[in-house]
Amino acid sequence: MEATETQKPWFYESGGQRKGGFSEQEMISLITSGEITRGAVVWRNGLSDWTKLETTELAAHLDKTAPPPLSGEHVNNTVVWVLAFAPLIGLIFESIVAGMVYNGSEYRIEQALSSAEFWYITLALNLALSFWDEKRLEQSGIDTSKFKGMTWLIPVYLYQRAKALKHNPAYFIVWLVCFALMLTV
Known part of the structure; x- marks a missing residue:
């Protein structure tokens, strides 16, 4: 044209x-x-x-009744900080489940944890928190379309979130450290 x-x-x-x-x-x-x-x-x-x-x-x-998105400094970061520690929190939940399944047998619980028998608990916790955080961002009016497809890839999501909201990437770094600590158990 x-x-x-x-x-x-x-x-x-x-x-x-x-x-x-x-x-x-x-x-x-x-x-x-x-x-x-x-x-x-x-x-x-x-x-x-x-x-x-x-x-x-x-x-x-533009619709004047719809307020603009919250800026990064006004977004509630409670969920993302819980997500940052989710690898360790998930490990605690795995220990609790292993304790219930193996009736307190310390040897069997330790064996279940070292072989990552209940790995899906930590994964489910991380995914649930990540998706919940993204929904909270959407409710804040933030365009999360750039995160679509990455929410399940937690460290990528955390890095993109920090960058998009102009935040310090501290929660991204904390998640990486917690994940590394979880792997040493």
């Missing part, structure tokens, strides 16, 4: 692909239909680079 400067065709990013060019009216329709939302990256002739939708003149068409 050949566009003149007066038409100023708009483009937006979706799933890592450039979509467009659209007229301003078409963009307004995409915004009101919910196809494009707050946080979307857009570009048109006259802009030097891709920019957030809410910093353009199209921001007037």
